[in-house]
Amino acid sequence: MSQIEFSHHTTTVNGLDWHWVEEGTGPAIVLLHGIPESWRCWQHQIPTLAKQFRVIAPDMKGYGQSGKPKGDYAASTVAAETLEFLDAIGVEKFHLAGHDWGVVIADNIVNLVADRVERYIRCCLSLHTYDARNSLHHQWNGRNPEKASQLMSNADAYVRVWFETSCKPECRPDEAELQEIIKEFSYPGISDVVPLYFSHIRNSKPVDYSKFTMPVLYIHGEHDPRQPIEYARGMEDHIPGLEAVLVVDAGHFVTWERPEDVANGMMWFLHSMLASGLPLFDRSRHYDLPTRPCHEVESWGVNPGIAAKIAS
Template structure:
């Protein structure tokens, strides 16, 4: 007979508890931001081989069909850099897309081949019904990487992309050179800092994701820190506005739970991570108390090396503190594999 887990939640530090007590953003702030960005129009989808220039670097869009759900999954990914160089794969979170990493990709493309997919259900990737368990989706993502000739790669992740990264690092340790693990619960967990699980699970019915402008503003106002320039914020809204996103993304939250993810890490995944790992967290992250990561070396016993870095700002440090984020990734790339 199955038994409930005996693992216990970690009490919140006093500092983090004060943050939780004033967690949700005020509605008047949300409304002001909505009015400010009400003019934003949807962005047309890209085509295979189309390109754009960001931070002085050419980014090329690609589409392909990969195996999944008994048929195929349509993938969109963006690439920049040196074709024959060591690969870095970037995985985004919610409510983001590949674009979340464009600053880091632009800088690191001078020395590496940088690849950033839209996760299944997000951006311009496929949104058909099927397997939205994180392990199932991660296996499909890994299969896509094999199709484009990426057998060994560094992996940099954020938020929900980190959940899939955790499975890839555990199930395919021979393929992951180094792992930059960003902004996600690790060894410690307390459900008080993860109310979005229930909120997003009910999104298809509550309509919380139906208006992409409101949803992006709400999430960034809730757990964000430093301000993000308007042109970048407009693109974030547009990336979350592609048809079907509001119906596809909640499938992840109906396929698992934050508790289940935590138990999976504690019981199986963490011990299977072998490569050097850099834990990257926002110093002022509201949903990820920095105190939970201070002894990460002890929590990941089988990794070749483990480091921890706290980045300025809140949850969205890839855009809030782009230079510091790039420097942290460069530090990871110097860790002996």
């Protein structure tokens, strides 16, 4: 089990119970997990980020120790409720990161309050390219929420299926970590409402990606079986602020499979220090994916006189 002690918090906002882990002080960064996870999705990144940031990692609505009401689980609705939670704990401007379904919610948060999001780290979710045949569970869960609930009710089996089929085999979390993930997906009520994320997705409001002008880092698992590398190509045509695509030697669960690489990539990005020549970008360069901003940036060299002379 994890040897690190984390600080846990709870509150209720507009009738919805929230549980979150919070560490560190400074500018806020909000970390959103996907399925079948909890705040622990980010447990290996939190200590690094907390050295300089106020790290807030909630259990999303329906997961972990947060509330599990029946009702509306459209992504735009959950995004608005998550913003109400952030308002309640005094978060105005913030960095944002999402993994898997957490990206769906995070995209909708940017759509609602782009002016409040300083930087955005988007992990392991398609954007402009998507083939349903790679992710048959999306439509099956959406059409069969009761049957999906039955499968999810056996958290041990359900979590293992996810990690056995989604990780690069040699990078899969060990048994102790799997037990942590399973425990957090075992709370009563999770299996009743998490399928609603799938069945309600078409009720969500469209996202206007032209609003994504803040610096954006996309992290992609090279061996993600449901997200081929083609999904990472061309994102710069749809996200104005995209600064780089970071391909890591992992499957889908990059925060567990390559914890140090992801923590470093996040920390360096938040400091504007993700230089394209870093070895961390070796796989990105191999696939000829962007490793530096695709848009023009203002010149701020140390020899402005020479730069002005050359320009004239």
